[in-house]
Amino acid sequence: MATFERSHSLEVFRSRALCFSLSFVGVWGVSLPPDMHFATLVLLAAVCVALMRLAVEFRHEQNTPWRVLILGGGPLASRIAQEIESSGRQRVEPAGMVADRPSQGPWPWLGRLDRLKDIVDKVHPDHIVVALEERRGHLPLAQLLDSRARGVVVEEALAVYERLTGKIAIEALTPGALIMTKGFRNDGASERLARLVSVVAAIVGLIVLAPFFGLIALAIKLDSRGPIMFFQDRAGKNGQAFRLWKFRTMHPAEVHRSEWVQDNFDRITRLGRFLRRFRIDELPQLVNILQGEMNLVGPRPHPMSNQEIFMERIAYYGLRSTVRPGVTGWAQIQYGYANNIDEETEKMRYDLYYIKNRSLWLDLTIIVRTFAIMLLGSGSSKVRSRVPPRRAATAASDIEDVETVPVPVPVPAYDPVYGAIETTKIVGVTR
Numbered sequence: 428m429a430t431f432e433r434s435h436s437l438e439v440f441r442s443r444a445l446c447f448s449l450s451f452v453g454v455w456g457v458s459l460p461p462d463m464h465f466a467t468l469v470l471l472a473a474v475c476v477a478l479m480r481l482a483v484e485f486r487h488e489q490n491t492p493w494r495v496l497i498l499g500g501g502p503l504a505s506r507i508a509q510e511i512e513s514s515g516r517q518r519v520e521p522a523g524m525v526a527d528r529p530s531q532g533p534w535p536w537l538g539r540l541d542r543l544k545d546i547v548d549k550v551h552p553d554h555i556v557v558a559l560e561e562r563r564g565h566l567p568l569a570q571l572l573d574s575r576a577r578g579v580v581v582e583e584a585l586a587v588y589e590r591l592t593g594k595i596a597i598e599a600l601t602p603g604a605l606i607m608t609k610g611f612r613n614d615g616a617s618e619r620l621a622r623l624v625s626v627v628a629a630i631v632g633l634i635v636l637a638p639f640f641g642l643i644a645l646a647i648k649l650d651s652r653g654p655i656m657f658f659q660d661r662a663g664k665n666g667q668a669f670r671l672w673k674f675r676t677m678h679p680a681e682v683h684r685s686e687w688v689q690d691n692f693d694r695i696t697r698l699g700r701f702l703r704r705f706r707i708d709e710l711p712q713l714v715n716i717l718q719g720e721m722n723l724v725g726p727r728p729h730p731m732s733n734q735e736i737f738m739e740r741i742a743y744y745g746l747r748s749t750v751r752p753g754v755t756g757w758a759q760i761q762y763g764y765a766n767n768i769d770e771e772t773e774k775m776r777y778d779l780y781y782i783k784n785r786s787l788w789l790d791l792t793i794i795v796r797t798f799a800i801m802l803l804g805s806g807s808s809k810v811r812s813r814v815p816p817r818r819a820a821t822a823a824s825d826i827e828d829v830e831t832v833p834v835p836v837p838v839p840a841y842d843p844v845y846g847a848i849e850t851t852k853i854v855g856v857t858r
Contacts, residue, residue, distance in 0.1 A: 496522040496550065498540065498567075499558035500530025503584055503599045507558060508534045510591045522550045527565070543570040547579070558584030560599075593761055594776035595783065597742045605743070610783035613750060620787060622751075625723040629716035636710060643674060643707065650698040653679045656711065661728035666748045668731050669720040672711035676702050704804045706797075712754045724790040725753025726778040740768055741775050746782055755797040757781035757789070 495511065497504050504524060511519055512533060523537040525546055530536050537546050540559075547555075547570070555574060559565055575581045585604065588596050644655045657675040660668050676699030695703070702708040715721040721728070726747045729737060737744050758777035765771045781789065 493518050493554060494520045494522045494550065494552045495554045495556060496552035497524045497534065497556045497558055499560060499584065500524055500526030500528065500532055500536065501558065501560040503596060504530065504558035505532040507556060507584055507588050508532050510588065514591060522552045540565060540567050543567045544573065547574055552579060554580045554582065556582055556584050556587050589780060593780055595779045597776055597779060612785065621722055621790065625716050628723050629713040632713045646698055647675060651678055651696045660731045662731050662734050662748065663720050663728060664748060664751045666734065669715065671728060672714050674702055674708040674711060676708050706801050709754055722751040722753050724793050725751050725756055726781065727756050727759060728752035737771065741772050743779055744775060747778055750782055755793060757793055760793055760796045760800065
């Protein structure tokens with residue numbers, strides 16, 4: 428993932444090396460005649476001196492901290508400061524925060540916005556992040572333009588946050604900003620390429636794994652009573668319902684219970700624990716790929732029963748249906764499983780990042796990391812979980828979606844643009 432460092436020392440090195448190379452070629456062409464040996468020696472000496480100076484400057488650039496100044500004192504500004512600190516980037520040095528009133532952020536408050544020029548002259552930032560909540564009449568345009576002209580990088584907070592975290596701050600995102608942003612390369616060529624890779628992978632996978640599937644089916648039958656497969660209606664592209672395929676990992680429910688996973692731990696079969704740990708129960712979804720309902724990589728499909736409540740409570744949730752759902756996805760490898768509306772909203776930040784930045788390279792990254800999760804057996808434990816243990820004998824790896832239809836409970840309304848979501852639970856866990 429790109430960082431603050433990407434646009435400084437490396438670009439300085441490239442530009443200076445290019446300028447020097449062009450100068451060297453020009454001077455060398457002039458010194459071609461044989462009677463100019465002395466000039467050639469002088470030129471070579473100049474080359475050595477210049478290269479040494481360039482190396483010293485480049486080393487100095489590498490060791491010089493990248494000073495960052497944040498404009499704003501609200502939640503987004505504080506979150507960006509926290510992300511920079513938690514990332515462990517030694518070359519990023521906090522310069523401070525500038526806002527009209529003292530902020531409660533993790534960085535020191537340096538003064539008001541109308542003093543930006545004096546503050547910049549004092550702290551000499553290399554990068555200014557604009558994270559103001561209210562910009563009309565508050566954005567110091569003249570001072571920012573002056574800083575930009577002097578070589579200071581000025582960048583939108585949302586772009587910085589996206590680059591640092593691999594997710595999008597939907598609570599601070601306006602529809603206009605999302606419309607005008609770069610990305611969303613969901614044109615015909617990209618879609619066809621993703622579809623081709625998914626279909627080829629599904630065909631190869633089903634052929635290679637066919638004997639393995641037979642053994643799993645036999646083991647499920649011997650381990651517990653009930654069907655081999657579990658089917659559930661999920662939301663696909665354009666919101667169309669389809670039947671998701673999975674190996675059954677739970678005992679059939681005798682009595683309807685709560686849909687919380689911790690209330691259904693005793694339903695998980697012995698074999699089911701193993702299948703869930705290595706995500707083997709998801710492999711039948713290769714059939715969904717061949718049926719055109721899923722891709723190998725994409726946002727995980729949610730149960731149809733949760734569609735309405737998620738559309739009402741999670742900002743930009745409808746954008747998930749613009750691409751095919753996936754067997755694995757960016758939110759799954761970055762965050763894990765969700766257990767309430769807040770956590771589903773957090774996963775939406777990652778899903779929106781994937782939809783905006785999807786590419787073959789990102790898909791390959793997700794596939795490789797998914798294989799690593801499967802091989803390490805961390806399919807439902809080491810990725811992430813916030814569900815408190817309910818039984819001492821129950822492993823954390825049991826925390827996954829239950830094999831029943833989730834039922835939403837009423838939640839307060841929220842602003843569909845800014846996503847002001849209250850802490851409210853949804854009955855059922857999906858992935």
